[in-house]
Amino acid sequence: MRFGLTLPLLLVLVLLASPRSQASDLALVGGTIYLSPSEPPIERGTVVVHGGHILSVGPIAEIKVPQGATAIDCKGLVVTAGFWNSHVHILLPGLLHAEKLSSDQIASQLQQMLTSWGFTTVFDIASVLRNTNLIRHRIGTGEVKGPRILTVGEPFWVRTPIYVKGFLEANHISITEVESTAQAKERVRQEVRDGADGIKIFANSVESNEILTMPLNMAQAIAAEAHSAHKPVFAHVSNDRGIELAIQSGVDIMAHTTPFDGLWSPSFVQRMVAAHMALTPTLTLWDVESRKGNASVGDIEKGMSRAAEQLGAFSRAGGQVLFGTDVGYIPQFDTSEEFAWMSRAGMSFQEILASLTTNPATRFGYAGKSGRIAKGLDADLVVLSADPAQATSAFSKIRYTIRGGDVIYAEK
Ligand SMILES: [Zn+2]
Incomplete structure (x- = not known):
């Protein structure tokens, strides 16, 4: 100098x-x-x-x-x-079209939904990748205070689930349906190039009169393509057939229990655990959805108990539980109901703490940086x-x- x-x-x-x-x-x-x-x-x-x-x-x-x-x-x-929420959606109207939002608007929405509940890292498992990238870029520069956001971007489904159609149309979001294995594999590569940290498939798509299951060869091809890029694969499941598909395609994380289907037998749970699948319980989701559908108090209690029993069986069998609530799809930000149901499922406070910290950090390759x-x-x-x-x-x-x-x- x-x-x-x-x-x-x-x-x-x-x-x-x-x-x-x-x-x-x-x-x-x-x-x-x-x-x-x-x-x-x-x-x-x-x-x-x-x-x-x-x-x-x-x-x-x-x-x-x-x-x-x-x-x-x-x-x-x-x-x-710091806590992880391994099942969120950066999809609230207050976070969409981020190019039009001020940093205060984004920070305030992230605070209400996530950081005021202790989340320092979240895995967004279906959103608009371009928009989510914009939000995390603004967090990365320090312009917006927010959590670390990992994302799968747009999910893969053979048909748009009935319960998101109206929302997607109202917000001018289009997510293409998977038509062929070749097209799906190309889309996996594209999303990974665009910054996705994982891939989400809908093993089941709930339609008005039926629950569709993705063809096995398609799910296997998507999972293999994601794994070759070292990305974890999440699967939305609605019933036993969806879980079966997830097991057979090498899915890493099941994104729900299935309270509207039967209880999980011990041998079925054993197969999920042997396949090294983790589970985000999203118990609160079932309460919110049942209320939305005007279910009776008795039916809600029955469904919630079943979901808790499935979680309990999975956890007791040694399955890895990742705390996850589906917040951003559901508007209930408060996490206390989820913790109450996890306790009712028989999980100890140490097991719940692990689902919030060490389990996701280990599962997603962050054990050297996060979780302890x-x-x-x-x-x-x-x-x-x-x-x-x-x-x-x-x-x-x-x-x-x-x-x-x-x-x-x-x-x-
Ligand atoms: Zn979800």
């Missing part, structure tokens, strides 16, 4: 060289810390965040808060790794105002959501 640069110019150069929107150091002090679902909690601990990553974590007496760090008093609060509180991992954290070990409703009592060391939601 030549001599003679003035001090102000030097300062400008230094500022330009430092990364933009780098969150300052942060310390969460004095809370109960769940490092992971399988470790005992640190009763009074401190987490220090530097440069977007976890710098240190341990008992309050052993961890020094760096000078200049923003300290958040977490006495009486609980700290866990440990030195070096991304500073994706949730601060709860109650302890989920006492009651799982605590998982929906969010005080702060922190992504990459940046507070993206604070309860008012």
Whole structure:
């Protein structure tokens, strides 16, 4: 560098060289810390965040808060790794046509739907890829505060399901039907080139008078094409035939239980688990849909119990559960009903915490960055105002959501 640069110019150069929107150091002090679902909690601990990553974590007496760090008093609060919701849709009218939305509008919608419920990462499993890419680009530049969004873009179906037709038309969205295996394979390659992180098939499409099942060779070809690009495959299922198709095509994640069909026999559950399929339960969805269809209280209870029994059987058999609610398709953002039903299905709070953190991080290849509180991992954290070990409703009592060391939601 030549001599003679003035001090102000030097300062400008230094500022330009430092990364933009780098969150300052942060310390969460004095809370109960769940490092992971399988470790005992640190009763009074401190987490220090530097440069977007976890710098240190341990008992309050052993961890020094760096000078200049923003300290958040977490006495009486609980700290866990940031939550994942592995079944959402970036499809709400408040997120569509993002080119016309201000950053405040997008941030506010993402906050209402996701970050105020503790989600630092979500998997969008059907939306408009171009639009979802636009939203995550604006989050990536720091213009909008929001979660990490993974997406499958447009789903693959042989016929548009009856319950989304009206919505798609009203919002001027067209998603083509799959006509041939060759066309489907080309579309998989195109979506992957366009940035999709996974592929979603409709193993079943619910129509007015029937439930269609995708032809096996087509599902197998789509899954093989996705896997050759190292992308996970999700399957919407509505009945046993859909689950059977998912097993036989190498699907990775089943995107629902099937309460409108029969209970799952132990041998059927064994086959799902042996196929290494994960499950997003979406129990709340069934309640919302049944109410929409004016079902009786008794019928709703019966359907919900069946869904919970299916989840319980899957979980007890060692199946990997990924927390997922179908929010964005359903307008119910509040997660407390889902946690209540997961508890009724027999899942412990550690198992529910795993479904929110370590299970999805492992499943989607993020275990080295996300899912636990440990030195070096991304500073994706949730601060709860109650302890989920006492009651799982605590998982929906969010005080702060922190992504990459940046507070993206604070309860008012
Ligand atoms: Zn869905």
